[in-house]
Amino acid sequence: MGSFLEVESSMPDLVDLDELHAPLVPLLWLVLTQVPARHGRVALDVACGTGRKSGWLAEGLPPEGRVIGIDRDVAALSVAQQHNPGMPFVWLAGDAQALPLHADVADLVWCVAALGLFADADLALRELRRVLRPGGTVIVATGAQLWVRARHWPPDLAALLAAAYAQVPATGSSPVPPADELGVDLAAQLTRAGLAEVVVRAFLAESALADVSPPAAELALADWSVLRTRVAPWLSSAELERCDAFATAEPEPEIATVLLVGIAVKS
Numbered sequence: 216m217g218s219f220l221e222v223e224s225s226m227p228d229l230v231d232l233d234e235l236h237a238p239l240v241p242l243l244w245l246v247l248t249q250v251p252a253r254h255g256r257v258a259l260d261v262a263c264g265t266g267r268k269s270g271w272l273a274e275g276l277p278p279e280g281r282v283i284g285i286d287r288d289v290a291a292l293s294v295a296q297q298h299n300p301g302m303p304f305v306w307l308a309g310d311a312q313a314l315p316l317h318a319d320v321a322d323l324v325w326c327v328a329a330l331g332l333f334a335d336a337d338l339a340l341r342e343l344r345r346v347l348r349p350g351g352t353v354i355v356a357t358g359a360q361l362w363v364r365a366r367h368w369p370p371d372l373a374a375l376l377a378a379a380y381a382q383v384p385a386t387g388s389s390p391v392p393p394a395d396e397l398g399v400d401l402a403a404q405l406t407r408a409g410l411a412e413v414v415v416r417a418f419l420a421e422s423a424l425a426d427v428s429p430p431a432a433e434l435a436l437a438d439w440s441v442l443r444t445r446v447a448p449w450l451s452s453a454e455l456e457r458c459d460a461f462a463t464a465e466p467e468p469e470i471a472t473v474l475l476v477g478i479a480v481k482s
C-alpha cells in the first residue's frame with residue numbers, strides 16, 4: 216500500500232479518489248501549466264488509473280497531439296476510456312516498470328500518485344526516462360505524511376508573498392526550494408534514473424491553503440532565505456520587515472500532508 220495519495224483504484228468502496236485528491240488539484244494544475252513540454256505532441260500518463268487527470272494533458276496539446284494513458288489495471292482503463300472519449304486518447308495496459316513503448320516517444324511523462332506503488336520505483340523512473348524524447352520533461356507527483364517545519368504565514372503576509380512570488384517567473388528563476396531538504400530523496404531518485412535539471416517542489420496539502428492560493432501552499436514550506444531574495448524586489452521595505460519579523464521564529468516540527476512534485480528533463 217502506498218501513501219494517502221496512492222490508493223489502488225480497485226478499491227472504490229474504501230476511498231473516493233476524487234475527494235482525496237481534490238485539495239491537490241490546483242497544486243498539480245499549477246505545476247503542469249508551468250511546464251512548456253505540455254505543448255508537445257505526445258503526453259504520457261503513467262499509472263493513469265481511471266484517467267481523472269489524463270484530460271488535463273490533452274488540454275495543452277496541439278491538434279495532432281496524443282495522450283497515452285497506461286495502467287496495469289484493465290478495469291480502470293476502461294473507466295478512463297469512458298471518462299475521456301475519442302481522440303486524442305490512446306489507452307494501453309502495461310506495467311510502469313516495463314512500459315509497452317519504444318524509446319524517445321514522449322514529450323511529457325506525467326505520473327501522479329503512483330510512485331510508491333511500484334515494486335521497483337528506480338526501475339520505473341528509468342523507464343519513464345527511456346520513453347521520454349531528449350529534451351522532454353517528466354513530472355512525478357507523490358503525497359505523503361511527513362514531518363515538516365511549515366511556516367503558517369498570517370493570511371495578509373501569505374497573500375503579500377504569493378502576489379510577489381507570482382512575479383518571480385518573469386525573471387526566469389526556478390521555483391524556491393523547500394526548506395529542511397524536503398524532497399531530497401525524490402530528487403536523488405530522479406537523478407539516479409539519469410534525468411537532468413531536477414527540481415522538486417513541495418506543497419503543504421491543506422485544503423484551506425490550496426483553495427485560497429496554490430503559491431501559499433508552496434511558500435509555507437519554502438526556504439525563507441531563498442524566498443526572501445526572490446520576493447524582495449516586489450515588496451516595500453516595511454512589508455519585508457514584517458515578513459522578516461514573522462520568519463525569525465523557527466516553525467515547530469509537525470506531521471503534515473505534503474505533495475512532492477519532481478520535475479526533470481531528459482538531456
Ligand SMILES: C[S@@+](CC[C@H](N)C(=O)[O-])C[C@H]1O[C@@H](n2cnc3c(N)ncnc32)[C@H](O)[C@@H]1O
Pocket residue numbers: 220221222223224232261262263264265266267268285286287288291309310311312326327328329332333334
Ligand atoms: C492512486 S491511483 C492514481 C491514478 C491516477 N494517476 C490519478 O492520479 O488519479 C494509482 C494507480 O497506479 C496503478 N499502478 C500501480 N502499480 C502499477 C504498475 N506497476 N504499473 C502500472 N500501473 C500501476 C494502479 O493500478 C492505479 O490505477
